[in-house]
Amino acid sequence: MPVGSHSHIRIARPSRNLAAAERFWTGGLGLSVVYRAEGGVRPGEHDLLMLGWPKAPWHLELVHEAARPVEPRPTEEDxxxxxxxxxxxxxxxxxxxxxxxxxxxxxxxxxxxxxxxxxxxxxxxxxxxxxxxxxx
Structure with missing residues (x-):
């Protein structure tokens, strides 16, 4: 299947606090939790939160890895x-x-x-x- 207008988009970002992010995106904007997974404490294992609206052609993925946290570095143009x-x-x-x-x-x-x-x-x-x- 070629890439085209039917292709789903995932926007992935690190998060320092998934609970705070979930509160903003679900309680504030009204997105739904599409998927959630809890990782472990070893490197490479991360917590994952996917948010979106049902049937939308995109979703927002937020990740946090306790063993090697990635500090978000957004600019004012992100x-x-x-x-x-x-x-x-x-x-x-x-x-x-x-x-x-x-x-x-x-x-x-x-x-x-x-x-x-x-x-x-x-x-x-x-x-x-x-x-x-x-x-x-």
């Missing part, structure tokens, strides 16, 4: 952008903040004009954009 095609609901922003997120200004004026940027507990940025997007 973005996961969700195009809402409507105004960003204030209650969603509040819920994300109540679940460990922090609203931050973007260095890119485009995102400040068209959306809201929230840092997750690991410092990665989620942009809720009021515009729509299509690759077509």
């Amino acid at each position: 973005l996961l952008v969700l195009y809402l095609d409507e105004p960003v609901p204030d209650d969603l922003v509040t819920r994300l903040e109540e679940h460990g997120g922090r609203r931050v200004p973007s260095p890119n004026p485009y995102w400040n004009e068209w959306g809201v940027t929230i840092e997750d507990p690991d410092g990665y940025r989620l942009v809720l954009c009021r515009r729509a997007w299509s690759n077509a």
Whole structure:
């Protein structure tokens, strides 16, 4: 099967605290736990948390390895952008903040004009954009 628009996408990132990340992404944004696995304490064994929406063509994978933790190193340009095609609901922003997120200004004026940027507990940025997007 060739790579194409039907190919599922996994966005993988390290996390320093999977419980805090899960709280943000599930309780704040409303993603579901797609899969979870607990590792061990030996090198190469890691805890894994996959989050997404049912039937979505992507999911977010967060990993933490106790024996060799990888410190997340996000920059202010490491973005996961969700195009809402409507105004960003204030209650969603509040819920994300109540679940460990922090609203931050973007260095890119485009995102400040068209959306809201929230840092997750690991410092990665989620942009809720009021515009729509299509690759077509």
